[in-house]
Amino acid sequence: MLIEHxxxxxxxxxxxxxxxxxxxxVHEWGHFITARRLGVTVERFSFGFGPKLFSRMHxxxxxxxxxxxxxxxxxxAGDERTTSKGRPDELYSKPPGLRALIVLNGPVVxxxxxxxCFVLVFMIGYQTDSAKVGEVLxxxxxxxxxxxxxxxxxxxxxxxxxxxxxxxxxxxxxxxDQIHLKILRDGQEITKTIVPKIIKxxxxxxxxxxxxxxxxxxxxxxxxxxxxxxxxxxxxxxxGDKIIQVDSxxxxxxxxxxxxxxxxxxxxxxxxxxxGGQDITVAVVPxxxxxxxxxxxxxxxxxxxxxxxxxVEVFQLGFVPSLKxxxxxxxxxxxxxxxxxxxxxxxxxxxxEGGIGGxxxxxxxxKAAAEMGLSPFLYILAAISASLAIFNLLPVIPLDGGxxxxxxxxxxxxxxxxxxMEENIVRVGFSLLILLALFVTYMDFEKIGVIEKIxxxxxxx
Numbered sequence: 088m089l090i091e092h093x094x095x096x097x098x099x100x101x102x103x104x105x106x107x108x109x110x111x112x113v114h115e116w117g118h119f120i121t122a123r124r125l126g127v128t129v130e131r132f133s134f135g136f137g138p139k140l141f142s143r144m145h146x147x148x149x150x151x152x153x154x155x156x157x158x159x160x161x162x163x164a165g166d167e168r169t170t171s172k173g174r175p176d177e178l179y180s181k182p183p184g185l186r187a188l189i190v191l192n193g194p195v196v197x198x199x200x201x202x203x204c205f206v207l208v209f210m211i212g213y214q215t216d217s218a219k220v221g222e223v224l225x226x227x228x229x230x231x232x233x234x235x236x237x238x239x240x241x242x243x244x245x246x247x248x249x250x251x252x253x254x255x256x257x258x259x260x261x262x263x264d265q266i267h268l269k270i271l272r273d274g275q276e277i278t279k280t281i282v283p284k285i286i287k288x289x290x291x292x293x294x295x296x297x298x299x300x301x302x303x304x305x306x307x308x309x310x311x312x313x314x315x316x317x318x319x320x321x322x323x324x325x326x327g328d329k330i331i332q333v334d335s336x337x338x339x340x341x342x343x344x345x346x347x348x349x350x351x352x353x354x355x356x357x358x359x360x361x362x363g364g365q366d367i368t369v370a371v372v373p374x375x376x377x378x379x380x381x382x383x384x385x386x387x388x389x390x391x392x393x394x395x396x397x398x399v400e401v402f403q404l405g406f407v408p409s410l411k412x413x414x415x416x417x418x419x420x421x422x423x424x425x426x427x428x429x430x431x432x433x434x435x436x437x438x439x440e441g442g443i444g445g446x447x448x449x450x451x452x453x454k455a456a457a458e459m460g461l462s463p464f465l466y467i468l469a470a471i472s473a474s475l476a477i478f479n480l481l482p483v484i485p486l487d488g489g490x491x492x493x494x495x496x497x498x499x500x501x502x503x504x505x506x507x508m509e510e511n512i513v514r515v516g517f518s519l520l521i522l523l524a525l526f527v528t529y530m531d532f533e534k535i536g537v538i539e540k541i542x543x544x545x546x547x548x
Contacts, residue, residue: 218249
């Protein structure tokens with residue numbers, strides 16, 4: 088087991104290095120090829136930082152691979168104003184507009200890579216939770232309109248639905264008083280008109296917003312996973328069991344099941360489950376946690392350690408639809424990322440809610456995606472490539488966006504900032520990036536439990 092874990096981590100590390108290699112090479116190639124085309128000498132093209140492992144000269148450029156594979160860079164001739172000698176092949180011999188083009192094309196090529204990967208994902212096929220109704224909530228519009236568990240939603244207002252996440256988003260963000268659903272039920276397509284209910288809930292940024300809901304969930308009362316070392320495992324529950332009663336009370340959906348367990352009384356819960364066509368009765372001693380209620384008073388919350396089963400399906404599109412869907416996915420991701428950055432900067436969203444991650448978390452995500460197959464790996468490659476482009480466009484030196492800002496100021500003023508001013512801006516920018524790197528690394532270690540273990544060893548907190 089230890090050997091398998093060791094080789095699994097080696098394999099994951101190799102995949103992560105490949106992943107970083109693609110992202111870094113593509114980004115730096117954008118700078119490299121543009122500089123070459125505009126007559127600027129590229130002195131060095133490096134993958135990684137730190138000690139040099141090996142290098143090769145080609146057409147006046149030294150190509151290097153360095154020890155630490157967490158980034159890369161290109162070194163252009165005369166790329167610092169103070170050391171530029173005025174040769175025509177130097178960066179600062181070019182006008183601000185051409186310099187900006189060289190800098191901009193790194194992020195641009197990352198966006199292009201992201202788009203190509205998204206298109207490939209939709210052509211190869213991707214797996215996601217099915218847009219099939221698992222539960223219809225009591226008192227909500229879906230119940231009034233006659234939706235039933237097992238209904239598969241094909242379209243919302245004539246727009247095709249690819250999975251539950253898109254279904255939920257389309258309904259939540261609609262501005263119409265009525266929505267029209269095309270549904271597949273027992274092999275026949277039917278249409279339902281529903282008036283969504285307006286509710287206040289947190290959006291993905293943690294902001295309280297008015298959103299529309301029709302009262303459906305993708306989960307019925309079937310167990311998907313039995314969590315380790317929790318009551319359900321001890322009681323012998325299994326994935327695939329369908330819980331039909333809690334303490335003699337019928338349950339038909341996951342939210343009702345959770346509510347029944349949470350509100351149960353006594354030391355034991357009696358569950359009637361359906362397994363292999365047979366009814367079985369199981370007694371479970373719930374795990375009891377004390378949490379704060381909405382009014383700040385402590386209350387008991389009971390759970391047994393199960394997660395719901397979800398039906399997944401594979402969506403595969405043709406070439407032309409994939410081109411369109413890939414562009415939509417890239418635009419949605421870009422807008423989402425900028426919104427997240429805005430809410431983080433204004434303090435209205437926490438880092439945890441923003442999902443900020445550093446190398447450790449990215450390694451974990453990439454390793455998991457690679458184990459799931461080519462399509463998930465390409466999707467993560469696309470998402471992080473686009474995120475890298477967006478991050479690099481932030482107006483902070485030494486990021487590309489910081490250089491673009493300085494070139495823009497120079498263009499508007501007709502002359503550059505003073506060397507002293509530029510030096511101060513560079514120092515502040517580097518300091519901010521170092522602090523950010525330390526912070527996200529700390530958050531990574533906290534998420535995977537390393538910080539808690541260190542505190543335990545040092546008897547802190």
